[in-house]
Amino acid sequence: MSIRWNTKARPWARNTWTWRGSILASDPELEGKWHAPRSGRDVAARLVRSADGNVSVADVESGGELVSAASAQIRISRRVGSVPRRIFFPDQSMFVTRDNDGVDRLLGASVGRGTKWLVEMERFRPRLAIAVALIAVLAFAVYRYAVPVLVEVAIAVTPDVVPGLMSSGALATLDEAVLSESELDAERQQEITNGFKALAAHAPRGSDGYTLYFRKGGAIGPNALALPDGTIIITDELIILAGDDDDSIYGVLGHEIGHVADEHSLRRLYRAAGITGLIILIGGDIGSGVEDVLIQGSALLSLSYSRDQERDADRYSIEIMHRAGRDPEAIARFFEVMRDRFGDTGKGAILTTHPATSERIEEARRYAREITATAKGGDG
């Protein structure tokens, strides 16, 4: 075992070797300079190592011994290019030599190749581990903080015209691919539109900020969709499924208003663009494809909302329904109807994007009761 010096007291000792092992009987000599402890004085000196394992430094002129120590007690700086090597003695005197090869011969005699590699790894490994940890933290921070910040910036700098273009593009694509003209009679459409306007009056953009479209869902069945400019589409199938429970229709519409109000689809789209896409977007270098993707709007349709966004939209529905004087539990009731009709893993319908799980229904009911109770508590 080598002697471990307190490296705090001897900062120079951090990057040095501890002399290990035995000294061979050969008698190499190193020419250099000896620096007295804590002094700027140096003298031409010669380092020798004796057969008994001691290392000593002698004055070249007088031949007198300047310092001597057991080989286990000295430390040698690592080889870095042609930088002179320093050999430290326990009395804090130092021998400096440019004879790098000579020092290596000395080291080679005292520590084997394996040992040298081990020493290298010991020195390197903590730094490597720290570097890897830092990179991991940085990558996480970029994902956790930089992307959301960039998404917010992108939303802030998105020209007003873009959500409109995206939305009309998406609606055109939907009409072409899956939706068809509503078969609902005009009177019923007007009735629901009136109820929708009254509900939207409690949303940030007001009743004129949202437009309701009726369509026959076809392949997407009972469904409702929100586009970033406030366009909301509801299918005949959903209205028929709701039966005479109009509040459950408004509950769904409130949920879709929530997606628009919190700009969920823009957030999803921008998040999907990734850091590079966001930087291009924010930098204004739109034109090479990015613009086309945005305006086509089909990208909007390929994205689904996150679980958190769905929960937030459910809560939004509950709050706006309560503000509008309608039944806040209606959204939960609608999901129950969906679940009973299609099961909680139904395919094709609204369920793929809006899983009507018992957990979700329970959560919505709980929040609706909480809102109602808080309001009552506030009144009395």
Ligand SMILES: [Zn+2]
């Ligand atoms: Zn939703």
